[in-house]
Amino acid sequence: MEGIIKQYPGVRALDGVSFDLLPAEVHALVGENGAGKSTLMKILAGAVAKDAGSIQLDGRDVQLASPAAAQEQGIGIIYQDFRLVPELTAAENILLGHEPLRPGTPFLDAATGATIARELLERLGESFEVRTPVRDLTTAQRQMVEIAKALSRRVRILVMDEPTAPLTDRETEHLFHVIRTLKADGVSIIYISHRLEEIFQVADRITVLRDGAVVTTCPAAGATTADLIRWMVGRTMDQEFPSIPRTPGDEILRIEHLTTIRVRDVNLTLHRGEILGIAGLVGAGRSDLARAIFGADPVESGSILLDGKHIAPTSPQDAIRSGIGLLTEDRNNQGLFLQRTVRENITIADLGQVRRGFILDLKKEDAAADTFVHSLRIRPANREAGVETLSGGNRQKVVLARWLYTQARVLIFDEPTVGIDVGVKYEIYVLMNELARDGAGVIMISSDLPELLGVCDRIAVMCDGRITGTLPRADATRERVMALATAFA
Numbered sequence: 444m445e446g447i448i449k450q451y452p453g454v455r456a457l458d459g460v461s462f463d464l465l466p467a468e469v470h471a472l473v474g475e476n477g478a479g480k481s482t483l484m485k486i487l488a489g490a491v492a493k494d495a496g497s498i499q500l501d502g503r504d505v506q507l508a509s510p511a512a513a514q515e516q517g518i519g520i521i522y523q524d525f526r527l528v529p530e531l532t533a534a535e536n537i538l539l540g541h542e543p544l545r546p547g548t549p550f551l552d553a554a555t556g557a558t559i560a561r562e563l564l565e566r567l568g569e570s571f572e573v574r575t576p577v578r579d580l581t582t583a584q585r586q587m588v589e590i591a592k593a594l595s596r597r598v599r600i601l602v603m604d605e606p607t608a609p610l611t612d613r614e615t616e617h618l619f620h621v622i623r624t625l626k627a628d629g630v631s632i633i634y635i636s637h638r639l640e641e642i643f644q645v646a647d648r649i650t651v652l653r654d655g656a657v658v659t660t661c662p663a664a665g666a667t668t669a670d671l672i673r674w675m676v677g678r679t680m681d682q683e684f685p686s687i688p689r690t691p692g693d694e695i696l697r698i699e700h701l702t703t704i705r706v707r708d709v710n711l712t713l714h715r716g717e718i719l720g721i722a723g724l725v726g727a728g729r730s731d732l733a734r735a736i737f738g739a740d741p742v743e744s745g746s747i748l749l750d751g752k753h754i755a756p757t758s759p760q761d762a763i764r765s766g767i768g769l770l771t772e773d774r775n776n777q778g779l780f781l782q783r784t785v786r787e788n789i790t791i792a793d794l795g796q797v798r799r800g801f802i803l804d805l806k807k808e809d810a811a812a813d814t815f816v817h818s819l820r821i822r823p824a825n826r827e828a829g830v831e832t833l834s835g836g837n838r839q840k841v842v843l844a845r846w847l848y849t850q851a852r853v854l855i856f857d858e859p860t861v862g863i864d865v866g867v868k869y870e871i872y873v874l875m876n877e878l879a880r881d882g883a884g885v886i887m888i889s890s891d892l893p894e895l896l897g898v899c900d901r902i903a904v905m906c907d908g909r910i911t912g913t914l915p916r917a918d919a920t921r922e923r924v925m926a927l928a929t930a931f932a
Contacts, residue, residue, distance in 0.1 A: 447496035449482055449655075451832070454823045456482045458655040459496070464600060469622060469632045471642045471663065474652035475675050475864040476836030477822050480635050483652070484602050487633075488520040489513035519593030520602040523835075523862060524775055525585050529578035534560035536577055537592045563591040567621050583614040590621065601625065602633045605862045607641060611725050611890075619645055637864050639668045651675055676866040684897035685869065687876040691717035691900060694751075695884040696853050698736070701745035705731040707908040709745070713853065713884040718875055720899030721888045723928050728908040729888045730772055733855045737769040738762040749853065763792055768846030770839070772857040772888075778842045781831040785821060786812035788830050788841050793849045815844035820870075836867035843874065854878060855886045860894065872898055892921050904928050 449457040457479045464470050472480050485491040487498065489507040498505055500516055507513045513520075527536050534553075535542075537560040543552045560573040569587045577585060586606065593601055603622075607615045622632060622645050634646060642649060646663040651674040658674045692715035701709040706728050713719050721729050734740040736747060738756030747754050749765055756762040759769070771777040780788055789812045790797055797808040812826040819840045821833075830841055839859065846854055856875065860868045875898065879885050889895050895902050896919055903913045904927035912927040 444483070444487065445497050445499070447483060447486060447498075448494045449479075449486065449491065450494050451823075456655050457486075457493075460652070460655070460657055462650055462657070462660075464631050464633060465647075466631055467626050467629050468647050469626060469634055469645050471634045471636070471646035471649045472652065473636070473639070473642065473649060473671060473675060474658075475866045476834035477654075478652040478675070478864075479655040480652055481604065481834070484520060484604065484633065484635065487513065487600075488518060488602065490520075514596050517597055517599030518602075519596065519598040519600070521586070521589045521593065521604065521606060523605040523608060525589055527577045527585060527588060530576060532574045532576055533564070533571070533580065533584075533588050533591075534573040536588050537563060537573075537595050539592070541596070559595065560591065563594050564588075566594070567591060567624070568617065582609045583611075583617070586610070586618070587621075590625075598630060600631050600633070602635070604635045605637065606634070607636065607638060608862045615641070637862060637868075639671050639865070642671070643668075653677060672865050675864060683865075683869070684894075685873045685876055687873070687880060689716050689718075689876065689880045689900075691715065691879075692882070695749065696736075697748040697751075699746045699748070701732070701735060701747065702743045703731060703735045703740050704743070705740075705908055706735055709905075709908075709910050711903060711910060713886060715882050715884055716879050717901070718879050718885045718887055718899045720895040720902040721886060721905060722892065722895055722902050722924050723905035725890070727905040727928065729905050730857055731908070732905070733769055733857050733886070733888060736762070736853075736855065737767060739769075763849060763851075766850075766852035767855070768792075768849060768851035768853070769855045770842050770846065770857060770859055772861070774835075774838055774842055779830050779838060781829075783830060784827050785816060785830060785833075785841055786826040789815055789826075789844045789848055792845050796848070811848060812844075815847060819844055819874075835862045836864060839863060839867070839871070843871070847878075851883070853884045853886070855888070857888045858890065859887065860889070860891065892924060895919075895924070896921070 444462045447457050447460045460483055474480050482491060486493045489510045489512050498507060505516055534557045538556050543555045544550060545552045557573050564587060567587050567590060571584055577588060606618060625632060636642060643663055648660060649663050649666055650660040651658040653675060694712055695715045696713040698709055698711040709732060723729050731740060735742055738758045738761045754765050756765060775781060786808060790808050797804050797811060809826060816824050816826050821837050821840045830838060859871055875885050887899055901913055901915050902919050902924060903910050904924055906928055914923060
């Protein structure tokens with residue numbers, strides 16, 4: 444790709460970017476949210492039209508005017524939010540659009556399709572039943588379906604966008620094995636990730652983008668994590684986690700014997716000025732606990748006390764009125780209205796602040812949105828921008844702005860930094876500390892143990908729907924947290 448330019452209203456997403464890929468190579472593409480990584484890859488995949496520049500395959504110019512045109516050239520892309528049909532089986536998803544037909548008929552040959560799908564998955568080291576509906580598969584299995592789908596079209600170039608974001612450590616190791624297998628088979632891979640430490644485990648070369656331009660391309664063996672951070676953000680970062688003095692105060696939230704369909708007899712306290720971490724393996728019940736506190740899931744028994752008063756939220760609206768906010772793990776599907784503007788997403792949780800009777804005061808709403816767009820440095824700095832056009836980090840800032848706007852007293856952050864670059868991560872850590880310093884209670888759910896150990900005052904660990912232990916920061920180590928997370932303590 445040479446001299447690629449892409450302009451959107453008010454912003455130049457790509458400014459003359461050049462990028463090359465060698466046969467059987469893993470080439471990592473890194474940069475902050477909004478640096479232009481996804482736009483560049485969507486152009487390669489035929490999903491977005493470039494304004495200028497050229498693309499060459501095997502030394503010849505190609506026009507990738509549509510995803511179908513890119514697929515014909517052997518280019519496949521696995522987006523962070525999978526593009527699968529939940530109601531169809533794994534086999535049907537893998538062969539969607541080029542299903543085998545019974546000889547001499549227009550009818551689908553389901554048996555042959557299942558055999559082809561099974562062989563593709565076996566090539567990836569998977570053996571689950573291909574007739575299983577995608578909605579019943581695990582996240583890791585869905586990812587393998589996406590890879591098999593690309594392989595079914597004889598992919599030569601495979602783009603992976605944040606492939607490990609939803610995976611456990613064991614699933615990530617299996618993915619790395621699959622990447623090495625594909626590379627040995629001659630597939631070239633473009634690997635996008637904000638988890639910088641894993642870049643060095645899989646990549647041969649690294650290209651860094653900043654503000655729509657290439658900063659550098661170098662061999663992975665010749666770079667360090669500190670180098671990548673400096674190239675990405677344009678400065679050195681002396682510390683990964685902020686040091687903001689705080690003194691936790693009196694109790695703001697108490698959970699007593701809380702039980703739901705997935706949470707069992709949970710007891711928990713949260714203090715003003717405190718950041719309380721919740722750790723645990725996938726399926727431990729962390730998000731289920733958050734949803735119960737937020738009124739999104741029904742509570743079978745137990746109680747919730749806020750400022751010493753019993754509350755029983757039966758809906759998110761009840762929780763919002765009580766002063767509780769939740770940044771969901773799945774910000775795209777559960778946290779945002781993607782087809783709406785930044786302004787509408789910020790004010791939606793408390794329209795009473797910008798309403799006169801039954802009519803919205805648009806000037807007041809504009810002013811409220813502008814305040815957060817500028818204070819949180821949402822980019823582009825345009826309250827009327829559609830949220831679906833924003834990068835992952837800026838989408839997360841919009842969700843944050845919503846709960847700051849409601850002046851929530853208890854804020855639950857569920858996996859707040861997944862798919863977010865190091866610069867925005869640090870901004871979120873600072874904001875969480877400032878919220879706690881100003882008297883809010885903050886709960887942080889994360890699968891990133893170093894993040895919990897670096898940010899939280901205490902860490903409560905869950906296993907099988909229960910709290911198996913709570914550790915003060917001084918006593919919390921990776922080993923002790925994992926022991927509690929596997930119920931071995």
